[in-house]
Amino acid sequence: MRSAYLVAARRTAVAPRGGAFKAVEVDELGAAPIRAVLADTGITPETIDDVIxxxxxxxxxxxxxxxxLRAGLPDHIPALTIDSQCCSGLDAILLAAERIASGGADAIIAGGVESFSRAPLRARRPRHADDVPQPYDRPPFAPWPERDPDMIAAAATLAERFGISRERQDEFAIGSHRKALxxxxxxxxxxxxxxxxxxxxxxxxxRATCARLAPLAGEAAFGVxxxxxxxxADAAAALLVVSETMARRLKxxxxxxxxxxxxxxxxxxMPGTAPVAPAVRLLAAERIAPARIAVAEVMEAFAAQAIACVDGIGVPESSLNRGGGGLARGHPIGASGAILAVRLWHEMQSEPTGALGLAAIAAAGGLGSVLIAAV
Known part of the structure; x- marks a missing residue:
């Protein structure tokens, strides 16, 4: 199998829903980082095999x-959209890497895009002529209602089960904002x-601001x-994934x-802990001690979820989300995993050759995706 390489990584800023990108359509969001990775590498658009x-x-x-198409890629280049909820952006990169490794492609633009601001309103069609459409906020993530909790409630349950106090969650969020600033x-x-x-x-x-906030879910001691x-939030991210031959050609x-x-x-x-098992397995398979991870980008959809993943994987605090995480930026669902990879690429540029990095994200429905890379 061939190796796959990340050779360019760009993203838009992350803007809260209804903010600076409230009028930007999803294709405009996604086109911006695509154009940037093309310009950064000098690769000709015709050379791209696919967009995922x-x-x-x-x-x-x-x-x-x-x-x-909005980015100006030629009509003949195909494109594929995938939906694995929060994992989508990172999964797109993993899928691109698998295609590169198999020999099926040499250059793929992969990433994610999401606009809460411009997302369509959703409703289920009436079953009978005298019924009305039924609006809904989210689709089911499991076929059984008792195993398909609201994500905020799931985070509160996770916090209580793992003993992650409200104070520890508050400190984690405070640290995320501090690092981002x-x-x-x-x-x-x-x-x-x-x-x-x-x-x-x-x-x-x-701490004073955090202490004034009423819990959205959970008991006071572990509340979210x-x-x-x-x-x-709204954002987009794109990376250029290439074969070793293409990486050399692009210098x-x-x-x-x-x-x-x-x-x-x-x-x-209990979706928040889904990345732990694959991360532990990958580190063991590569014979990498968690302490050797120089840069770790772990999604912060919830402080409790991020803490549980960090504790379970064992990455050192010094390597974790060095520029802040999702709690400080926001969570553009389909783009968040790709943003982790973009952050990882740029943070790794200042690390010595041979340094190791990790990106990990959980998704509704109990999904976890993990990537390990070396500079």
Whole structure:
């Protein structure tokens, strides 16, 4: 099997729902980082074999194709949209890497795009002529209602089961915002769009502010609050995934080699811990001690979920989300996994050759995806 490499990684800023990107359609969001990775590498658009994007909210169609055409890629280049909810963006990269490794492609643009602001309203068709459409906020993630909890309630249950106190969740969220403010992403990572060139949500978050917030779910000791839940957001991210031959042809500077990756299902009723098992298995298979991970990008949809994953995988605090995480940025569902990979690529550029990085994300329905890469 051939190796797959990440040779360019760009993203838009992350804007909370109804913010700077409230009027930006999903194809415009997705096109911006596609254009940027093409420009960064100098690869000719005709050389691209495919475009694979994750998306969760668009409501059908093929937004990857729309974004590819909007970005100016030739008509003959195909595009594929996948939906594995929060895992979608990272899964798109994993799928691209598998195609590269199999010899089926040499250059694929992979990533994710999501717009809460422009997502269509959803309703179920009436079953009978005298019924009316039934609006709904989200589809089912498991066929059994008792194993398909609301995600906020699931996070509160996870916090209580693993003994993750409200105070620990608050401190984790405060730290995420602090790191985002102290180590903001630079121009090489972000693509300006709609007059926004920085993540809009990070702020000075204090213990006093956190203490004033009423729980959204859960008992007081382990409750989940607005500070420990990532806000709904709009964003897009794209990476260029190539073969070793293509990386050499492009004279790629410090590419990341994808060492291993894995997707795995877990308990739909406890989705937050789904990345732990695949991460532990991959590290063991590669004979990598968690302490050797120099950069770890772990999704922060909820503070409790992120803490459970970090504890379960064992990555060191010094390597974790060094520029803040989803609690500080926001959670554009289909793009979040790709944003982790973009952050990983840029953080790894300052690491010595041979350094190891990890990206991990959980999704509704009990899904977990993990990637391990070396610079």
């Amino acid at each position: 994007f994750g998306n969760a909210l668009y409501g059908g169609g093929n937004p990857a194709r729309l974004a590819a 102290q180590n903001p992403p630079g121009a090489p990572e972000l693509v300006p769009l709609a007059h926004l060139s920085h993540d809009a949500f990070p702020r000075v978050l204090t 609050t607005r500070a420990t839940v990532a806000v709904e 790629a500077r410090r590419p990341l080699r994808i060492m291993s990756a894995w997707r795995r299902g877990g308990d739909p009723a």
